[in-house]
Amino acid sequence: MTPAQKTEVIELLKEKFSQYSNFYVTDTESLTVEQVSSLRRVCFEKNVEMKVAKNTLIKKALESLGDEKYAGIYDSLHNVTALMFSDSPKEPAVIISAFRKDNNSAMPILKAALIGEEVYSGDNQLVALTKIKTKNELIGEVIGLLQSPAKRVISAMLNHIENGSTAPAATEAVAAAPEEAPATPAEAAPEAPAAEETPAAE
DSSP: OOHHHHHHHHHHHHHHHHHOSEEEEEEOTTOOHHHHHHHHHHHHHTTOEEEEEOHHHHHHHHHHHTOGGGGGGGGGOOSSEEEEEOSSSSHHHHHHHHHHHHHTSOOSEEEEEEETTEEEESGGGHHHHHTOOOHHHHHHHHHHHHHHHHHHHHHHHHHHHHTTOSSOHHHHHHHHSOOOOOOOGGGSOOOOOOOOOOOOOO
16 A cells, blocks of 8 residues: 555545544454455444544544544554544444444454443443443433323323313313402402482472
């Protein structure tokens, strides 16, 4: 590889590291060419970008970005390295787990992963990474929690009606409300004065 080609690869990697806040560093050394092609195909279908590059070039790209969060990745740069870039923090972990199961293999091996600002080191972190909540999943949980009280009210009303009650729950709620206090004498409208009688004409 010429110096110009190395520079081109470093610039491409820098672009990817800057674009994605999540990426996985994996070891694919024991995979066959066919298996690597299959893994690439699965990644493409799941919107995960897979890049194979030399460890020295990966390290230079990370160092040139000047961010301390990448320091925990350097120790994982050995053997053959395939990078997986994804908007989803857990999709690469799901792909790796499924690929191992389908191929009855321990490969690829997870060497490290950067999720946001946090580094996960070692293959023993794979299971935990598959359980990370995505942004959409967290939003869905919050919406579910907000909707729970309304769902309970609706469920109670439906149950009330199904039990054959003659008065719907809303009617009972109105009936249970305290009656308004009668108007006090001071609040009553004053009576109009009686008209004066005119004297009879003589």
